[in-house]
Every structure is written in C-alpha cells, then in structure tokens.
Amino acid sequence: MSSTNQQIQQYLTKNEDKTRLLVSCPDQPGIVSSISKFLYEHEANIVESSQYTTDHVEGTFFLRIVFASNNIKDKETMLKRDFQSIADQFDMNWRMSFLHNLKKTAIFASKELHCLRELLYEWESGDLMTDISLVISNHETGRELVESFGIPFHYIPANKDIRNEVEAKQLELLEEYKIDLIVLARYMQILTPKFVATHPSSIINIHHSFLPAFIGASPHKRAYQRGVKLIGATSHYVTDDLDEGPIIEQDVIRVDHRNSVNDLKKKGRLIERSVLARAVKWEIEDRVLVHENKTIVF
Structure with missing residues (x-):
C-alpha cells in the first residue's frame, strides 16, 4: 500500500463516525436550538461549530457543524430523513457530508x-x-x-x-x-x-x-x-x-x-x-x- 493510500485509510478510520452539516436559511429564532436538539436526540456529539448571519434584522443565517455519532454508516438515511422536517420548518438549504465517503475529484x-x-x-x-x-x-x-x-x-x-x-x-x-x-x-x-x-x-x-x-x-x-x-x-x-x-x-x-x-x-x-x-x-x-x-x- 502506498503512503498516500495509508494516509487516506488512517483518515477514514479516524473520521468514520463524523459528519459535516452545512445550513443556510433566513435568520430567525430557534435554528441553533432545533439543530442541537435534533443531534442530541440522535445521540450525536458536536465536535466543531461555526455560524454567521449577514444581517441581524432580515439576514441569512449560515452554519457549519461537524458532529460524531457511533455507527454513523447505519444512520445515514435516517439522519437525512429526520432532518428534513427541520429544514422545511426553517426553509433551509442544507447538506450532510459523511466523512467515510471520500469525495471524488477530477x-x-x-x-x-x-x-x-x-x-x-x-x-x-x-x-x-x-x-x-x-x-x-x-x-x-x-x-x-x-x-x-x-x-x-x-x-x-x-x-x-x-x-x-x-x-x-x-x-x-x-x-x-x-x-x-x-x-x-x-x-x-x-x-x-x-x-x-x-x-x-x-x-x-x-x-x-x-x-x-x-x-x-x-x-x-x-x-x-x-x-x-x-x-x-x-x-x-x-x-x-x-x-x-x-x-x-x-x-x-x-x-x-x-x-x-x-x-x-x-x-x-x-x-x-x-x-x-x-x-x-x-x-x-x-x-x-x-x-x-x-x-x-x-
């Protein structure tokens, strides 16, 4: 196995239970608490979190969260399905990236x-x-x-x-x-x-x-x-x-x-x-x- 393949395998092993969640939506109360509650209910732990709002009156809210949860591969479909109700509530554009799925680049x-x-x-x-x-x-x-x-x-x-x-x-x-x-x-x-x-x-x-x-x-x-x-x-x-x-x-x-x-x-x-x-x-x-x-x- 090449050194590059070894590094990739080590990365995948280290991050196999981590997921990135990116969100953008109209700014309004309750977004962060709803997401935090969702993650708690799905036995996920927030590893990293960053947020930004373009305007605190009628702006757009942006969020990037990295969270970890055991056996994440078995939860992918459920997490996406269950999060959709929150996305609908707050009119979100969102995506989840599961780190065990390495992105393919050309x-x-x-x-x-x-x-x-x-x-x-x-x-x-x-x-x-x-x-x-x-x-x-x-x-x-x-x-x-x-x-x-x-x-x-x-x-x-x-x-x-x-x-x-x-x-x-x-x-x-x-x-x-x-x-x-x-x-x-x-x-x-x-x-x-x-x-x-x-x-x-x-x-x-x-x-x-x-x-x-x-x-x-x-x-x-x-x-x-x-x-x-x-x-x-x-x-x-x-x-x-x-x-x-x-x-x-x-x-x-x-x-x-x-x-x-x-x-x-x-x-x-x-x-x-x-x-x-x-x-x-x-x-x-x-x-x-x-x-x-x-x-x-x-």
Whole structure:
C-alpha cells in the first residue's frame, strides 16, 4: 500500500463516525436550538461549530457543524430523513457530508502544469483528503507526471470547433468515475453553459489577478508596462459568466521595478498554486457556502 493510500485509510478510520452539516436559511429564532436538539436526540456529539448571519434584522443565517455519532454508516438515511422536517420548518438549504465517503475529484489541465503539480503534491502529502480519480487534459504534457502518481490520465484534444463533442466525452468520464468536484488547474478552454449546469458550484477555477484591468493576451507584459506593484490570483466557482463566479480565495505578492516580465510570470505561478490548493482544500472540507455571487468560508 502506498503512503498516500495509508494516509487516506488512517483518515477514514479516524473520521468514520463524523459528519459535516452545512445550513443556510433566513435568520430567525430557534435554528441553533432545533439543530442541537435534533443531534442530541440522535445521540450525536458536536465536535466543531461555526455560524454567521449577514444581517441581524432580515439576514441569512449560515452554519457549519461537524458532529460524531457511533455507527454513523447505519444512520445515514435516517439522519437525512429526520432532518428534513427541520429544514422545511426553517426553509433551509442544507447538506450532510459523511466523512467515510471520500469525495471524488477530477482535475482538468492543459500545458502549464504548476497548479496540477501543487494539487498532486498536496494530495500525496495527505493535505488534500480526496480521491483524485482522474486527470483530463487537452495536451499530453502532463501524462508522465500524473501516471507517476498512479492516477488515470485521459487525453482529449479540444478546441472551440469541437467543444460539444469534447464535453460529451468529458461528461461521460465524470459520470463513470462518479465525480463530486472538478478542478480547472489552468485548463485553457472555456466550458459551455450546458457543461457548467451539470455541476453547479462544483467546478473550481484559478486565474491571475490582472482581471479586469488586463483582459486578453499577454497580461503579464501589459501589467509590467503599467508598472503594477501587486500581482495575485483568484480562485472561484465557475458560472456562465466567464471568470465572474463566487470567489473562494485570493492572495497577492509584491513586485517592483526590478522585476522583469518573466519574474511576474514566476511569481504569478507561485501564487496561483497556493490559492487554488487552499480553495480546493476548503471545498473538500465543506467550508464554503455560496450566497448569491459571494461565498461564506468557515
């Protein structure tokens, strides 16, 4: 058994009786007490709890709870069924994630591999506790890297003229592997609304922070010519509006007159790697709730 598989098995053993509950609903009295009573009646112990309200008058309430209960695998159906009455009472959007069910992730990549490498290294070290089920790419560049980790690599050439055929193949693979999360690790193709609709709030992208100031080709060169002092990266959920989905994470790094265009590119890649890895980690850990075109990150 590889060290990665050992780490995953240790994680599953340690957390086999834990569940994450995420809730959003109109703010009103009694939400927390009703949930606490529900958990008590189902012999569950709260391990972690975070909450936030957008406005204490007529706002939206958000909650993330991690709870533990013996023999949770036998209680899944009952817990979901019984919680529905509380959800109906408070008009909740909610989901339960049982930690013994490891989320399945697909990574999409193109020629640039820095974000893909980071995700694979984070996964190998046990910091991304997910099943990276496959990598899909429109270039062969990353095959050797991906297969060295024992992960299936699928090469599907893509361009705007064959986009529908390509996405049909991709969706077939995603269904075959029962994918929960899609990560665009510098995948340089635009996804159609039809594709995005199949995985709402389940596709994470990364791009440089020069948008919207430096749209289009050669953003680093034009940013250098403008004399920018900060560069960074943004990771967000993919929506039909290009690069305008709910933001999960951002970060910046300082540059100055001594930095060349290549320096900006190198620093940009460095920040893209870390920002994407954090966003994926938070999504895997059920720390992100989408509200309108924003996110609540616990």
